[in-house]
Amino acid sequence: MPELPEVETFKRYLDSTSLMKTIKKVEVRDRRILSCTITALKKTLQGKTFKNSIRHGKNLFVDLDSSYLMLHFGMTGDLEAFENKDDEPRYSKVLFEFTDGTFLSYVSMRMFGRVGVVDDMDEYLTEKKLGPDALKMNYTEFKEALNKRSAIAKSALLNQEIFAGIGNIYSDEILFRTRIHPKTKINLLEEEQLKALFKNIKDVLEYGIEHEGELSEYSQDFLIPHRDKEERCPKCGTEIERYEISGRHGFFCPLCQKIAK
DNA sequence: AGCGATGTTCGCCG
DNA sequence: TCGGCGAACATCGC
Numbered sequence: 211m212p213e214l215p216e217v218e219t220f221k222r223y224l225d226s227t228s229l230m231k232t233i234k235k236v237e238v239r240d241r242r243i244l245s246c247t248i249t250a251l252k253k254t255l256q257g258k259t260f261k262n263s264i265r266h267g268k269n270l271f272v273d274l275d276s277s278y279l280m281l282h283f284g285m286t287g288d289l290e291a292f293e294n295k296d297d298e299p300r301y302s303k304v305l306f307e308f309t310d311g312t313f314l315s316y317v318s319m320r321m322f323g324r325v326g327v328v329d330d331m332d333e334y335l336t337e338k339k340l341g342p343d344a345l346k347m348n349y350t351e352f353k354e355a356l357n358k359r360s361a362i363a364k365s366a367l368l369n370q371e372i373f374a375g376i377g378n379i380y381s382d383e384i385l386f387r388t389r390i391h392p393k394t395k396i397n398l399l400e401e402e403q404l405k406a407l408f409k410n411i412k413d414v415l416e417y418g419i420e421h422e423g424e425l426s427e428y429s430q431d432f433l434i435p436h437r438d439k440e441e442r443c444p445k446c447g448t449e450i451e452r453y454e455i456s457g458r459h460g461f462f463c464p465l466c467q468k469i470a471k
Numbered sequence: 472a473g474c475g476a477t478g479t480t481c482g483c484c485g
Numbered sequence: 486t487c488g489g490c491g492a493a494c495a496t497c498g499c
Contacts, residue, residue, distance in 0.1 A: 213477055242495090268478080285478050286496085301497095321495045322478055338479095361488060369488095370479085377477050425477085456490050459475090 212268055212283035212323075214344055214375030215418025220281075220289050221265045224272070224314070227291035231308040232259045243303040243318065245280070245326030254327040255279060255306070266335060266343050267374025277329050284322025290315045344375035345415050352408050356396055363399075364392035364455050367411075376411070379425070379434060380418060382460045384410050386433040391469040392453060392462055398470045437461045 212220070233255045241248050254277055262273040272279040281287070290299045291314050298305060302315040304325050316325055328334040342351045355372045366372055367381035376384065385392055387410040388403065399407065421427055428434045431444050441450045443463035450461050 216477075282478085284495095285476065287478095319495090319497060320476090324479095359487085365489075368478095379477050423477090456488095457492080458478095 212285070212287055213377035213380050213418070213423075214265075214268060214415050215380070215421075216423035217265055217268050217270055217283060217375070218345070218419045219422045220283065220287075221263050221270055223289055223291070224260070224263055224270070228306070228308070228312075228314045229260050229263070231310060231312065233257065233306055234309045235307040237305040237307070238303070239305065240303050240321070242321050243316075243323060243325050245324040251304075251325070251327055264331065266331075267340055267370055268377070269338075269340070269374075271328070271331055277327055278331055278334075280324070280326050280328045280334065281316060282324040284318060284320065284324070286319040287323040288317040290317055339371045341369075341371050341373040344373045344411055347373055349405075349408055352411075353404070356404075360395055360397045362393045362455070363390050363396050364458075364460065366396045368458070373411075375415070378458050378460060379437070380414055382437070382462065383414050383433050385467060386462060387414060389466050389468070391467040392455060392460060394470045400470075403470070433461060433463070 236252050236255050238244065238248050238251065244251060255274065258274040260272050261275055264271045264273065268282060270281040291312065293312050295313060298313065299315055299317050301317050301319045303318050304316040306314040341355050352373070356366065359366060359372060361369065363385055364381060367376045367384060368378065388407045390403065390407065425434055436442065436444060436450050439452065442448065443450055443466060446463065446465050448463055448465040451464050453460055453462060
């Protein structure tokens with residue numbers, strides 16, 4: 211379930227369960243999940259300590275002092291800490307064993323996530339062309355990121371090169387809150403709308419983090435609990451519509467969210 | 472039994 | 486160059 215709020219939740223989970231622990235052994239259950247060689251992963255991690263973790267967008271970096279373990283969770287990634295090796299979860303792809311006898315699994319049902327090592331975090335972000343983190347950016351950076359962009363709002367929010375961390379579900383929520391139609395061209399938004407958009411990006415992502423990405427527990431005032439056919443807009447009661455943009459489907463309220471022209 | 476899915480990437484085309 | 490489209494990737498649950 212990984213958009214920015216979920217990845218931030220994973221970060222906090224990793225921090226509370228595994229920080230300052232030293233890696234005794236790494237076991238790879240399916241090497242297709244790796245973005246580096248199995249040898250490089252083991253060689254880099256063995257004997258290193260999880261000093262700190264840094265989240266940028268949907269990427270989680272674990273500081274090993276001279277390099278980083280990079281975790282991307284794809285569509286189904288998760289982390290699970292446990293104390294007995296017998297408890298290794300289903301779909302565990304990479305198992306980290308610490309010297310204190312505890313474990314951490316990178317879990318993913320599918321093969322869309324990635325685990326690897328990177329020497330230089332900034333270099334990695336540049337290489338992947340990732341924009342500023344959606345939660346950490348300030349208004350100036352937000353405006354700068356959108357500068358000269360003409361994409362429709364939905365695509366812009368999903369584009370990790372503009373800013374990093376927003377995915378399909380939260381982008382719909384942000385647009386709903388800001389009352390922007392997903393197909394509104396981003397460069398047609400007025401200053402007031404941009405300010406509201408910026409604020410709602412923060413508010414929605416922060417709300418998500420506070421609720422640890424538990425979508426089922428979100429307030430009924432949100433669009434998120436109404437992402438379904440025959441659901442009604444929590445603000446005006448109009449039937450929610452389904453739409454599709456480049457193969458991604460989403461939901462919006464046709465009355466609340468009008469196209470700016 | 473087929474379809475859809477919280478992500479990323481790439482080639483094609485306007 | 487930018488941006489939209491659609492497919493590919495992988496695999497399970499509904």
